[in-house]
Amino acid sequence: MTTLTAHATAPGRSSHVITDTVTMLQRNLLHMVRYPGLSLFTILGPVVALLLLVFVFGGTLGAGLPGVDPSGGRDAYLAYVMPGILLITIAGSAGGASITVAMDMTEGITARFRTMSISRAAVLAGHVVGNTIQAVIAVALVLGVGLLIGFRPTAGPAEWLAAFGLIVLISFAVSWLGVAMGMQSKTVETASNLPLLLTLLPLLGSGFVPTASMPEWLQWFAQYQPFTPFIESLRGLLLGTPLGWNPVLAIGWAAVLALAGYVWSLALYERKSVH
Structure with missing residues (x-):
């Protein structure tokens, strides 16, 4: 905090969003190192889900996929489910952002930032x-586990680069939502539970079963919610399945979610700054 105070209260200093964001980013990266449990939970949950789905249910679920030989059901299901697991990992990361913000709010650290000449947008952007x-680190580790148990992408260098860019973009958008949820929450407990809603969306999309296998009333939601084009774009890039309009929809949804999270969190920050 001493470094932050000196940086933010220098005489005649006008707030500079980029410089302040870097300072706040350094603080949050240190927080990540000091509280590794949040990062570990983000990784362990998807890994456990992946292992259970593939080795317990994969043979049966994979055999039910269109055009799959029942004898290769487990391998086919691993390939099918991996993009959904990666999206679950990204969705789960919102919980870490939400909890960290809520901790700063309840411990009075955010209130102290408001009294400094730190850009308000930078406080949020640092998170x-x-x-x-x-x-992104969590996704890389979960993907590594997938490769170890037999996931074999067919992507070339260009597809890997596009997949990386998409993962960063989605992670950025989900992080803004996580920050907004943390600011909305009155307790750390609420902040840890609210982002769980995001982890349901890959389950209610095409992450684990084709949307065509769902009841008709659920198919409409599954088709048009944001995580389905996220998953289908990643699946197409990594495995060569048809992309169609999914990348365009994925980028559009990511932009909408990021903007919504930014506006929501900044409005909460401004509102609570006047109290």
């Missing part, structure tokens, strides 16, 4: 960029 980095 977002730090959580985006954490989410």
Whole structure:
């Protein structure tokens, strides 16, 4: 905090969003190192889900996929479910951002930031960029587990680069929502539970079963919610399935979610700054 105070209260200093964001990012990266449990939970949950789905249910679920030989059901299901697991990992990372923000709010640290000449957007952006980095690292580790148990993408260098960019973009958007949820929450407990809503969306999309296998009333939601084009774009890039309009929809949804999270969190920050 001493470094932050000196940086933010220098005489005649006008707030500079980029400089302040870097300072806040450094603080949040240190927080990530000091509280590794949040990062560990983000990784362990998807890994456990992946292992259970593939080795317990994969043979049966994979055999039910269109055009799959029942004898290769487990391998087919691993390939099918991996993009959904990666999106679950990103969605779960919102919980870390939400909890961190809620801790700062309840411990009075955010109130102290409001009294400094720190850009308000930078306080929030520091959380977002730090959580985006954490989410990308978690995705890489979960993907590594998938490769170890037999996931074999067919992507070339261009597709890998596009997939990486998409993962960063989605992580950035989800992080803004996580920050907003943390600011909305009155307790750390609420902040840890609210982002769980995001983890349901890959389950209610095409992450684990084709949407065509769902009841008709659920198919409409599954088709048009944001995580389905996220998953289908990642699946197409990594495995060569048809992309269609999914990348365009994925980028559009990511932009909408990021903007919504930014406006929501900044409005909460401004509102609570006047109290």
